[in-house]
Amino acid sequence: MTSTWDAVQSFIGAIGKIEDPDIYATGLRYLSDLFDEIHHYDHGHNEKISNALHFQKAMTNIKKLLRGVKP
Numbered sequence: 001m002t003s004t005w006d007a008v009q010s011f012i013g014a015i016g017k018i019e020d021p022d023i024y025a026t027g028l029r030y031l032s033d034l035f036d037e038i039h040h041y042d043h044g045h046n047e048k049i050s051n052a053l054h055f056q057k058a059m060t061n062i063k064k065l066l067r068g069v070k071p
Helices: 002-015 020-044 046-052 057-064
Strands: none
Touching: 002 020, 002 046
16 A cells, blocks of 8 residues: 555655646546545445544645635
8 A cells, every 4th residue: 555655645746846737637637536536435434544534634734724724
């Protein structure tokens, strides 16, 4: 699993450097697709991933950002 998440982290870092809007949009679509697959897996496994991440710093930061609080 570590190699999978290393690839995802590298991918997310690379997206931040993309200047071409079409490639950037494609990268975001790929992330959305990945999250959709994680969501479906999580739903079928008693939300183990969601429960493990719910109170972690990364999720707390995301929730703040979604509420409009500056990071």
